[in-house]
Amino acid sequence: MPPTTIYVAPPRRALEAPSAAVARDLARLFGRSAALAGVSLEVEPGRCVALLGPNGAGKTTLLRVLATLLRPTYGTAFVDGLDVTTHAGQVRERVAFLSHAAGLYADLTARENLAFAATMLGLDPVDARQRVPEVLEAVGLSAAADRRVAAFSAGMRRRLALGRTILGRPSVVLLDEPHAALDADGMELVARLLAAWREVGVTTLVASHQADRLADVIDGSVTLERGLVTDITGTGVRVPSEPLAVPVGERVALHAAEARS
């Protein structure tokens, strides 16, 4: 059972740019289909923003581009003013991404998984030894710390993956369907984490189908459909003020036509 309040340490790096995350005219094509077809948005630092929309709307692709896992086909994306394509390494120092898959090693214990992540995230070994038990407690896995992940349920794996996002003290957290596989306690944990991150100034973008579960913690929301922004509500997120230089929709259509020919 996770504690009722979660202490999340402030980010290791305070954001310097006026916007935490920016997408300009962002398009990502997979063969003939455009997962993103010209998305433009700007997220203010320290805000919690929900990405909403049906399956295939482009939510996951947008998060993966911001996390440096995918390169944009057209357009640009920035995290803390850093281009995700040309400054991927520096972006990774600021971002934590929770994907659909937990990204854990089944033959290692929960503690070993986090200790490995701590080394990869560049935590000082002394700091890591202190942080790992704290994180395990925060996600309600202290009792299972020395069990192999192979014996974990899907929900426990999800909790451990959430713990890994806390561990590196990121400035920007990207969560893709964080409620997936979680029970009621786990969903409560996500809500508390989002609130804790907002309190310490961490920017969070959450792709979810469960808008009602996010209602109490988000500042604003962006709705995507077929790779385009169809609605922006609330505060903390807006369409960039600068006019778009090139109509990306035309380039996407041209690209698709070239792929067909």
Add this chain to the structure above:
Amino acid sequence: MTRDVAVALALARKDALAELRGRVATGTTLFFGAIVLLLFGFALGPDARRLQEAAPGLLWLAIVFAGLLAVGRLHEAETEDGALEQLALYPVSRHALYAGKALAGFAAMLVLGGVLLPIVALLYRVDVLAAVLPLAATLVLGAAGFAAVVTCYAALTVRMRSRELLLPLLVLPVVAPLLLAAVKATVASLAGDPLGELGAWLALLAAFAALMLIAGAVTYRFALDD
């Protein structure tokens, strides 16, 4: 630099720990290597001289075939549960990731060679104890070069559906010089180096390993990133 070393060691240690607990690669590849040697032994018949002449080549064929499985498996393990994606997300240099994976592959190759060599001695009636040092040097250099190549290609093919077929097709032509030099060095070692050529073959193995490690470190990011 210090951070890169820490990352590489942590990655190699993680692979070793996972393998020691899971025993997915070691169990199957060691068995496979031993079976290959056994079957070749049956095919060659009981003629002791013939077996001794074939031993160096068959040893390295068994090491290469089983090594492909073992080092390839190190990357396959990363695809389970999206771990490879998570690895790509860490703010670490791709050189360090390559070094860590190559180090784990090198260790796996050494274990493989260390187990297969006594099997060769037993099945092919070869006196390996008389040439332990030159054989160890050959194994170390050959394992380093092989791990350097396979690590890079395994990262390239790991996301592909037909990776089990593609990996040998890509790797085997590249490691042909290594195989040649390793077999020649093993022959020279077992024969007591009568022509004084062992040094040249070991130098070729070392040069191959160094070249492939540099090439792998430079190109690994293209295999790992989008």
